[in-house]
Amino acid sequence: MARRFLICGGCGFIGSSFVEHLWLKYPDSEIIVLDVLTYAGSLDNLGELHTESRLQFLEADICDIGALPGLEDVQFDLVVNFAAETHVDRSLYYTSDFVRTNVLGTDSLLSFCRKTDSPILQISTDEVYGPARENETFGETAALNPSSPYAASKASADLLVMAAIKTFGQKAAIVRTSNNYGPRQFPEKLIPYFIYLARQGKPLPVYGDGKQQRSWLYVDDFCSALLRVVDDFPTGEILNIGATREYTNLEVVRQLTTILECETPVNHVADRPAHDRRYRIDSRKFEQRYGGINERDLSDGLRQTVAWYQSHPEIFDRLRTQDVANFRDKHYHNRT
Ligand code: NAD
Ligand code: TYD
Secondary structure, eight states: OOOEEEEETTTSHHHHHHHHHHHHHOTTOEEEEEEOOOTTOOGGGGGGGGGSTTEEEEEOOGGGGGGOTTTTTOOOSEEEEOOOOOOHHHHTTOHHHHIIIIIIIHHHHHHHHHHHTOOEEEEEEGGGGOOOOTTOOBOTTSOOOOOSHHHHHHHHHHHHHHHHHHHHOOOEEEEEEOOEESTTOOTTSHHHHHHHHHHTTOOEEEETTSOOEEOOEEHHHHHHHHHHHHHSOOTTOEEEEOOSOOEEHHHHHHHHHHHHTOOOOEEEEOOOTTOOSBOOBOOHHHHHHHOOOOOOOHHHHHHHHHHHHHHOGGGGGGGGSHHHHHHHHHHSTTTO
């Protein structure tokens, strides 16, 4: 029988890439993409798929899913939740939006999935573990120690998923990934934002000393790994899927400017409050069960990312939407 998937947040950066992967791997499947289209989501991210008959787009809020006509009796083979407010900088000012979507939205999806007996995969982040010391690596049982309101909202959602598994025996699992990068990421995030600035020869606002470390995973490499859990759903489990190599922000900037062949200066600006110095997750549990994560080199991934943004400069227009422009005028005016 044809499978039926519900992908929440499927018009965002990782969600849209996952939809593409799912589309190709399951050619008979029916895919419903549910997305409220915040400033970070766009139908353009689905490209041609959006006009295909086996993909249905529902413009809706995950918080309202219980009341959506037509969905109440639908059992899905899998629901994947990418829908979230995701920008750490915004979470400092709009905390309640993060609590609403990331916490209450997850709770409402969990109820929906219990009612329709649909398994749910919650997409989470390495940020829930908080900062890792040098040589420290977090496995799935490490304590949750979030620093930012974003990370706290994601950790809260994870706790709700874990409670639903224990309390109701709910068919649910959590995947926590490290920083993803690649095509279609909203240009508020480090890599596309710096491509945007460098193209205009504007200085690059590096927070603090720029020696914070992140493990960058190309979005297609993450989605290829994630696809493996569809046929062998890890009910009740938490799995980390992270990149193995880590880079300082300054190193990422150096590689980017080399690829862009520009000598844009770095501007060390005030650090982000509670800025985690380093994230580090251990993906051995995932690899033992599903095989290794095929991870391209950062330099290759950055080259592909730069090429994509160079051929899609219209994505930078999204920085001019009212919501984003207001945020930038209010909070970023002293940076560049
Ligand atoms: P994104 O901001 O690009 O996309 C989020 C999508 O969710 C958008 O399409 C938006 O319109 C939609 N959305 C927001 N609120 C909604 C609501 N109330 N109802 C329905 N849709 C809503 O985010 P992303 O970078 O693709 O991240 C996807 C998921 O992966 C998030 O849960 C995030 O926490 C997690 N994650 C991301 C990264 C990363 O590096 N990007 C790393 C680790 C984990
Ligand atoms: P970001 O892409 O916002 O992801 P996250 O905060 O979820 O890791 O930022 C990645 C790193 O880049 C993080 O250490 C913050 C830093 N950063 C800057 O130095 N300057 C910027 O303008 C931005 C957006 C991020």
